[in-house]
Amino acid sequence: MTNTTLTIPAKNGGSFDAYVAMPEGVSPDNPAPCVIVIQEIFGVNNGLRGKCNWLASQGFIAIAPDLFWRVEPKIELSDQIPEQLQRAFDLFGQFDIDKGIEDLKQTLHTIKGHANSNGNVGCLGYCLGGKLAYLLACHSDVKASIGYYGVGIENLLADAKSIKGKLMLHIAEKDGFVPPEAQTQIRQTLGGRDNIVLHSYPDMDHAFTREGGDNYDAGNAEIADSHSILFLKENLS
Amino acid sequence: MCSADPKELAKKSLMIMRELCDGNGATADSVQIKEARGEVLDMQGITHIELTHITEQERKVGKHIQGALLPNAQMLGAEIAQTIAKMGKNDESRKVITGKLLNRTDKGFSSHGEEINLPEFGIEYTTHEPCGSCQGQGGATCKRCNGRCQETCTQCHAKTMIPCRKCSGNGFTMGQDNKQQKCNFCFGHRQVACPLCQKRGTIKCRICNGAGKTKCDPCKGSGAFSVFTKLKIAIKTLFEMDRTSVPAPVVYAIENSGDKLVAQKHIDLISAESVRREDGGMAIHYKARFPYGDLVFSVNGKPITAHLFGNRGKMLKLKPFLEDMIEPGLEHLGRAAQGDGRVANLIKKASQYKLIASALLFVSSMPKKKAFMALKRKYPMGISNDAVMQIIKQSDQALGNVTRKPRYMGLGAGLIVTVLLIGGLLLTKTYAAIIVKMPHLIFEIILSTGLVALCGYLTTIIIKKFADKARSQAIGHLMAANTKMVAPAKTRTSGLYAYIGAAIILLIISEITRHVGLATPAWYPIK
Numbered sequence A: 001m002t003n004t005t006l007t008i009p010a011k012n013g014g015s016f017d018a019y020v021a022m023p024e025g026v027s028p029d030n031p032a033p034c035v036i037v038i039q040e041i042f043g044v045n046n047g048l049r050g051k052c053n054w055l056a057s058q059g060f061i062a063i064a065p066d067l068f069w070r071v072e073p074k075i076e077l078s079d080q081i082p083e084q085l086q087r088a089f090d091l092f093g094q095f096d097i098d099k100g101i102e103d104l105k106q107t108l109h110t111i112k113g114h115a116n117s118n119g120n121v122g123c124l125g126y127c128l129g130g131k132l133a134y135l136l137a138c139h140s141d142v143k144a145s146i147g148y149y150g151v152g153i154e155n156l157l158a159d160a161k162s163i164k165g166k167l168m169l170h171i172a173e174k175d176g177f178v179p180p181e182a183q184t185q186i187r188q189t190l191g192g193r194d195n196i197v198l199h200s201y202p203d204m205d206h207a208f209t210r211e212g213g214d215n216y217d218a219g220n221a222e223i224a225d226s227h228s229i230l231f232l233k234e235n236l237s
Numbered sequence B: 001m002c003s004a005d006p007k008e009l010a011k012k013s014l015m016i017m018r019e020l021c022d023g024n025g026a027t028a029d030s031v032q033i034k035e036a037r038g039e040v041l042d043m044q045g046i047t048h049i050e051l052t053h054i055t056e057q058e059r060k061v062g063k064h065i066q067g068a069l070l071p072n073a074q075m076l077g078a079e080i081a082q083t084i085a086k087m088g089k090n091d092e093s094r095k096v097i098t099g100k101l102l103n104r105t106d107k108g109f110s111s112h113g114e115e116i117n118l119p120e121f122g123i124e125y126t127t128h129e130p131c132g133s134c135q136g137q138g139g140a141t142c143k144r145c146n147g148r149c150q151e152t153c154t155q156c157h158a159k160t161m162i163p164c165r166k167c168s169g170n171g172f173t174m175g176q177d178n179k180q181q182k183c184n185f186c187f188g189h190r191q192v193a194c195p196l197c198q199k200r201g202t203i204k205c206r207i208c209n210g211a212g213k214t215k216c217d218p219c220k221g222s223g224a225f226s227v228f229t230k231l232k233i234a235i236k237t238l239f240e241m242d243r244t245s246v247p248a249p250v251v252y253a254i255e256n257s258g259d260k261l262v263a264q265k266h267i268d269l270i271s272a273e274s275v276r277r278e279d280g281g282m283a284i285h286y287k288a289r290f291p292y293g294d295l296v297f298s299v300n301g302k303p304i305t306a307h308l309f310g311n312r313g314k315m316l317k318l319k320p321f322l323e324d325m326i327e328p329g330l331e332h333l334g335r336a337a338q339g340d341g342r343v344a345n346l347i348k349k350a351s352q353y354k355l356i357a358s359a360l361l362f363v364s365s366m367p368k369k370k371a372f373m374a375l376k377r378k379y380p381m382g383i384s385n386d387a388v389m390q391i392i393k394q395s396d397q398a399l400g401n402v403t404r405k406p407r408y409m410g411l412g413a414g415l416i417v418t419v420l421l422i423g424g425l426l427l428t429k430t431y432a433a434i435i436v437k438m439p440h441l442i443f444e445i446i447l448s449t450g451l452v453a454l455c456g457y458l459t460t461i462i463i464k465k466f467a468d469k470a471r472s473q474a475i476g477h478l479m480a481a482n483t484k485m486v487a488p489a490k491t492r493t494s495g496l497y498a499y500i501g502a503a504i505i506l507l508i509i510s511e512i513t514r515h516v517g518l519a520t521p522a523w524y525p526i527k
C-alpha cells in the first residue's frame, strides 16, 4: 500500500487536499475500483486515514477529501481531547452541507480519471460522513454508497427517490443521535427497495466502529465492515 | 326428435295458471281452459361466422426474437392479411372454427354479435427497428474527449510532474540543526511524478470512462428496438331467420334468448350443419321445431288469452290480470301504508290474498330490492312489474307503520339502559379505577367509543324485540309456518337514534362528572 495527496480543484475556484491510499500492485493495466471515504466531524485525522489504508488493503483506491477546508484547511481533531471535541462541534456548526456535496462530486470526478482507476467509484462515510454518503447517493452518479450511523437522514428521506446507484446504511439501534422514531421512519421509507440495504445493530450506540472511541464494539464493527467490503466488491468490480 | 303434444302442454299450463290464481281472488277450480288451438311449427335459421382479428404490439429495447422474424412493418401487414385469408379457405381450420359453435349445447343457434376468441390460432411476429436517436449506431462520439478517450490531467495540467509538497518545490528542507538538507521526498529534484496521471499527462476521460463513445439513452446502446406483434384471431356471429315463418311473440323469444331455448330443450334442433356461403364465408344452417298454441283461459268466468310455446309449455305474453283480481286486498294495503285506520287489522285483511301475504313476508325480512326479486320469482307472469313494485313499497310502509310506536318504545327503553350503564361507569369511582391502570388518551377514546357502540347495539336489540312483537301481531299468522327462517324486524331510523342517543348520553354524563368532582374522560374538552 502506498499513500499520496491529490489536489482537487473546487467547483467555483480554490482547491483542497485529499489523502489517497493506493492498493499494492494496481497500475493502468490492472486498474482498481475507487472509494471516497467521507470524514466525521474530526477532519481527515489518523483514524480516517486508517480507514483509507484498510480499504486499500482490500483492493480499493481510497480517497479522503478534506471537507472542512473552507473553514479551516487540514484540520485534524481527536474525540478524546475535550477542547478538540468542542472545536469539532464548532466546525460542524459552520459546515455548509451543500458545499460539502459539491466538493464530494469534484472528488468523485477527479478520482474517476485516476490512471489506476477502473472508473467505478463508491463512497463510505461515518456520522456526518454517513449523512453525506446518503446525500451523494441521492444527488450524484456514485455507484455504491455506504453510511455508518448517519445523523439527520430521517429529515432528508424525500431525496431518496433520485437514488440511481446502490445504498447501504448501518443503523445503530441505541444511537444517541438517531432516536428510535427516526430509525422507524428510515426503515419504513427506505426498507424493501431493491437498491437499498439496511443493517441494524441492536444495543449499539453511535460510532460503534470508531476504534478507540467510547462506544467502540469490535465484534459489531467487524460484522458491519465485512458487509461493507462485500457490498463494494459486488457493485464496483 | 319429437316435440311435445300441444294438448299435454295446455294441461300443464292450466296447472301453472291455477297456481297463480289460487288464493288471489279465485279458487283453483274456477280456472278452466275455454279454447285451445295447437300445432307443431318448423323454422329455419342461419348463424354467419365472420373472422376478425386484433393485433397487440409491444416494444422492447435491443434485438430480440419472439415468434417469426419479419424484415419490416410492410411485410408484417402482408403476412397478417395472408394468414387470415388462408384460415378462411383451409378446411381444417374451418372445421375447428365452426366446431366452436357446433360443440356447444346451443350449437350457436341464435348467436348474434357474439365474439369468440380462438387462442389456438394466435401467432407472434417480431420486427426490428433501428433507433432514430443514434441512427442505429448505439452511441455517439464522446463530446468531452472527442473520441480520444483521454483528457488533460487536472493535477499536473499535462506537465506529468508536480512540485514536491514536502519541500514546496525548493529541493531542500530545514533540518533539526537549522541546516538545509536535501528533501528526502523529491531527493532534491524539486518535482515529483504526478500522482493522478502517473506521469502520463492525461487521464481517462471521465464522461465516457475512456471508451471514446457515449451510449445512446433511448436504445440503451443497442441501436435497435424489437417490436413484438401478437395476432389474435376471433370470430363474430350474426344470426338470421325468416321472421314471417313463425308467430311474432316467438320471433321475440328466439332473438332474445334462443340459445337458452335450445340448451333447455324448449325447442328442438332437427339439424345444425356448417355450410359454405356463396362468397366462401362460413355459416351454420339450422332447422328447428317446436310446439305452439293459442289458449283462452276462463278465470272466474272472465276470458284470459295466453300463447304457449316450446316443449315445456312456456307461456308467452300473458296480459297482467292478477292486479284486478286482488283489488280489494290492494285497497287495504294502500290504507295500511298511509296509516289510515288500524294498521294491524288492515294488514291482516290485505294478507288474505296470497300475493300480498308473500310480499309482506319478503319485505319483513329483506331489503326492498331483494323482496321485489323474490316476489317476481314467485309470480313471473300475470302481473306487471310496476304493480309488483307498488305492492312491495306499500307492504314496507305498512309494516313500518305497525312497528313505529313499539320501535320508539324500544328506543326509550334502550336509552334508559344506556343511562344506567354509562352512569354506572362514570358517576361512580369505577371509571377512575380503570383509567389509573391504563392512563392513555387513546385507551379512553377506545373505551368511550366501545361503550357508545355497545349501548347503541343493546338498544337496537331491544328495539327489534319490541318491533318483533308488533310485527307478529300483524303478520304472525303468515309466519307461523316457517318462523325459523324469518329474520328479526328492521329497526329503521330508530336504529340510528340508538347510537346517537348513546353518544349524547355519554357527553351529558361527562359534563356532570365535571360538576360533581368525579373523573372526567380525558378526551372531554374542559375550558
Ligand SMILES: [Zn+2]
Binding pocket: B131, B132, B133, B134, B135, B136, B137, B138, B139, B216, B217, B218, B219, B220, B221, B222, B223, B224
Ligand atoms: Zn439509439
Ligand SMILES: [Zn+2]
Binding pocket: B142, B143, B144, B145, B146, B147, B148, B149, B150, B205, B206, B207, B208, B209, B210, B211, B212, B213
Ligand atoms: Zn470521453
Ligand SMILES: [Zn+2]
Binding pocket: B153, B154, B155, B156, B157, B158, B159, B160, B161, B194, B195, B196, B197, B198, B199, B200, B201, B202
Ligand atoms: Zn498528471
Ligand SMILES: [Zn+2]
Binding pocket: B164, B165, B166, B167, B168, B169, B170, B171, B172, B183, B184, B185, B186, B187, B188, B189, B190, B191
Ligand atoms: Zn521535495
